[in-house]
Amino acid sequence: MDPVRGAVAVVVLVAVTFAVVAGLRLESPWLQPWAAVRAVVQLGVLSLVLGGVVTDLRWTAAFLLLMVGTACATAHGRLRRLGPSSVPRIAATVLVAATVPVSVVFVSGALPLVPRYLLAMGGIVVGGSMTAATLMGRALFAALADSRGEIEAWLALGATPRQAALEPTRRAASTALVPATDQTRTTGLVTLPGAFVGAVFAGADVVDAAQFQVVVLVAVLCSGALTTLMFAWFFGAPRSLPAATPTT
Incomplete structure (x- = not known):
């Protein structure tokens, strides 16, 4: 270029x-x-x-931790209404949701544990977890506000906060998973993912590049699912509800 x-x-x-x-x-x-x-x-x-x-696993791990920290700060910046106390929970969500799928990929031997693969896979999955956390947080806040009357009714009937907020939390989780799901199911038809294109342009075999891209996409999907699960656990039983959205 x-x-x-x-x-x-x-x-x-x-x-x-x-x-x-x-x-x-x-x-x-x-x-x-x-x-x-x-x-x-x-x-x-x-x-x-x-x-x-990319020549030392220790430096790669340190760089990935920096990525996780930046992802947490970015997600929290978008979710300030959750308050300062949410920072450790958001950090734990992003860290765990990214670590589990990346660990599966390398422990299974799908990719060799070398710095360049670890950095590429880790960076993409951390970014996916950050996006899912931001979407989940925003969607959950909106869903809780819109369902305030329904939740209060369940609480009046004796439901726990988690039980009362279950359906709004599920709706928020479904919303948060839309981008990763749509990207995966339209790959090759609507989108040409960066990992695949980059590998092909770098001279990799097309089949090998496609296999690598499938692993990346599924890892991001798994990360998104884990993100919504942990977010629901941490924030799906609110002690107070946001104000209902005006209807007029």
Whole structure:
């Protein structure tokens, strides 16, 4: 890719994105341009340090922990209404939900435990867990608010907070799993996943690249399911309910 033309394309795309978001008066229209700037800077730094990271499992593990910490901070930033006390629970959710599927992949021998595979798989799965946590948190908050009357009725009948909030929690979990599910079922028909395309462009056999992509997609699905499970356990029995959404 020509770097100058690539930069021009990025600037134009960011400008169009900002114009649309600002024109529609959506929430914080500067977030998308700032995200693009951060991506440029972070990928630039990553390209400088990656050479050392992918040669040592210890550095790879440390880098993955940094990824987990950043994912937790990002998810919590989107879920501030859960309060500061939610930070340890969000961190545990992302860490466990990412560690389990990644461990299965390498313990089973599906991929060799070498730094480059660990970094690639771990980074993708951590990102998927972060997204699922954010979606689950937002959907759960909205579902609890919309179902306030129903939940209070169940509580009045003697149900525990977890029992009373079970159906709204299930709806939130289903919503959180939509992106990973749709990405998996439309792979090759609607989307060409980055792991597959990158492996092919790097010269890997197409069949090997497809096998790697399937493992990645299923690991992300598993991570999303574990994320919703843990989120439901930690936050699905609220002591207080958010205000109901106005109907007028």
